[in-house]
Amino acid sequence: MINMNRKLLIFFSLCWLCLITSAQVFETDDQLFEEDDFSTLSFEAEFEEIGMMPAILDENVNNLLDSWHTRYFSKAIDYCIDGEENVFFTEDVYYDRLSSLPCVIPMDYNHLVRNFIDVYAKRRRDLVRYILSMADMYFPVIEQILDQYNLPLELKYLAVVESALNPKAVSRVGAAGIWQFMLATGKIYNLEINSLIDERLDPVKATHAACRYFQEMYTLYGDWHLAIASYNCGPGGVNRAIRRSGGKTNFWEIYPNLPRETRSFVPNYIAAVYIMNYYCDHNLCPMQMSLSMATDTIMVHQMLHLQQVSDILNLDIEHLKLLNPQYKREIVPGNITPSILKLPIAATYDFIDKEDTLYTHRWDELLAHCTPVDMDAEGNPTRETIRHTVVAGENLVTIANRYGVTAQNLRTWNGLRSNTVAAGRRITVNINNGGIRYAAADPEPEKTAAPATTTATVTTAATTSSTAAAASSTASGSAETTYRVQSGDTLYAISKRYPGMTVDKIKSANNLSSDRLRIGQVLRIPGR
Secondary structure (H helix, E strand, O other): OHHHHHHHHHHHHHHHHHHHHHHHHOOOOHHHHOOOOOOOOOHHHHHHHHOOOOHHHHOOHHHHHOOHHHHHEEEEOOOOOOOOOOOOOOHHHHHHHHHHOOOOOOOOOOHHHHHHHHHHHHHOHHHHHHHHHHHHHHHHHHHHHHHHOOOOHHHHHHHHHHHOOOOOOEOOOOOEOOOOEOHHHHHHOOOOEOOOEEHHHOHHHHHHHHHHHHHHHHHHHOOHHHHHHHHHHHHHHHHHHHHHOOOOOOHHHHHHHOOHHHHHHHHHHHHHHHHHHHHHHHOOOOEEEOOOOOEEEEEEOOEEEHHHHHHHHOOOHHHHHHHOOOEOOOEEEOOOOOEEEEEEHHHHHHHHHOHHHHHHOOHHHHOOOOOEOOEOOOOOEOEEEEEEEOOOOOOHHHHHHHHOOOHHHHHHHHOOOOOOOOOOOEEEEEEEOOOEOOOOOOOOOOOOOOOOEEEEEOOOOHHHOHHHHHHHHOOOOOOOEEEEOOOOOOHHHHHOOOOOOOHHHHHHHOOOOOOOOOOOOEEEEOOO
């Protein structure tokens, strides 16, 4: 009897083992990522489990939440109950909610997605409130552009993952803007990037560039998860993962062979879609923003400083910078090419009424040292060599983004081996100044350099410029003086150095039949 019981026990044990093995063999691809226990991981465990956390979720959150425009945030909107405690749900609820969203892109659910949902709903609650508020400013624009390209509107949530909807976000490796384009990639997609303008920071132009990228990647892969993954690691990283996975083309199947940060990218994106649609269910609410969301654009045809606009139209300079983040030096280069200035809609008519006053207000103080630069034969702006003094907290990546170059460029020009550089060191930067000279030139240049290059020291003090020297030499407004032509000078720029002077007066005093100048030429500047 005992032997019989033992035989029965062995028999049932073998049957049970066979059932388990069979279930594992016929496990579906989705089940490969499921677990019975969906308890949230610790921060360290998440790092090991899903790879590198996106920098925007892990760095500088406090700085972002303390940024200028948050002063315009007020209490949560009335229809939503905001609290400090997250609400947890069963796995079926998460699955059903994602499945019910009207999306073209598949919203798969597994424990990786759940872990990121918990990051948003539990650890980064203040960040989510911030993103929800900024979405009112950026999502309507992004949706309109996505629709122009016939792309899924839910791609707008990828900007949440990339930048937390911060148009001035800069990553540790130099990616910038709401869509986090690297400098080289931005230029491939026709974004202008130099020391004057960085169109990666322009939400409209950057979104157009991102849409062109999405179109290309979806045409290449025919799969939205792979297209999104390529946005993080490039098509090369996705192609390598496909090869290492034996030709499989499903994101979850090639997941182990993707770069570490890219593994987290798609689950993070799906979690962002979830939290942006179901935030109320987790006691999260957007803050009300008293800042005007309605804006209009003005086409500017002269050089203009944002501070001029702020003073005359009585607008907060930080508001103007938020609306026009692409102008890195706060200069709108309308004298080079017609340039867009975005304003609160209520201020656009005021701008038109006071336009003449705007261009002359504080000109000598704000723009006199910003000499327009002649273009070369191909229409390219003059290159300029400057010296930058490193301040505490800077590294080659942050410096490179300031001037529209790469960290590798800076290492090459200065013989450096790493991106770390000591505060106080002066480094050489060869910039594209965007057509407006970056720094004030020396009053009496004796350089013999080619016309396409200017050497200057970075300074923001207009009193050190040759403009100040010219102004002081004609303090009486009556004495005739002379001026030696410098690299990048034009008759218009020279005339602006002397109160009451015009191009025609200079041409008449020097018997000039054209506007052409040569470096070193001495011009007579007549008294008024």
